[in-house]
Amino acid sequence: MFTTIRIRKSAVAAVLTVLCLGLIAGGYYYGNGRAWTASAPAAPERIIDMVAGEFSSTQNGKEVEAYVWHPGTVIAEKGETVTLRIRGINGASHPFYIEGTDVKGVVKKGMTTSVTFTPPKEGTYRIICTEHPDAAHNGPMIAYLVVD
Numbered sequence: 001m002f003t004t005i006r007i008r009k010s011a012v013a014a015v016l017t018v019l020c021l022g023l024i025a026g027g028y029y030y031g032n033g034r035a036w037t038a039s040a041p042a043a044p045e046r047i048i049d050m051v052a053g054e055f056s057s058t059q060n061g062k063e064v065e066a067y068v069w070h071p072g073t074v075i076a077e078k079g080e081t082v083t084l085r086i087r088g089i090n091g092a093s094h095p096f097y098i099e100g101t102d103v104k105g106v107v108k109k110g111m112t113t114s115v116t117f118t119p120p121k122e123g124t125y126r127i128i129c130t131e132h133p134d135a136a137h138n139g140p141m142i143a144y145l146v147v148d
Ligand SMILES: [Cu+2]
Pocket: 067, 091, 093, 094, 095, 129, 130, 131, 132, 141
């Protein structure tokens, strides 16, 4: 009688042990190895959609025009990873850089160009088209990324 009970207790303990080990191993496996590791939350990402467009008019029978980024001012929070998705509508090609960073790219008509970066600090970053940087070159094609 006592022997039987002892065996049953051992069997129950063995089954529980196997179950616990299984749950722990399963949790580790299905948690993709991250079950007990603390990791910093991923940096929040902000996706900003823009277009490369154009203003045009006539003055004394002569055409005046400016290529523009739209919207002209975009906003992100400090620490955010920013993705600019810029669609080319007007103008064949707009090579650009973002002042104060090493980010650059080219927006082409009918295509969407994406750049992803984390602004290093608060401030206003100018997105400058090198083809149309000022009025003398059908610009200014400059937008402002405000990081606050
Ligand atoms: Cu341009």
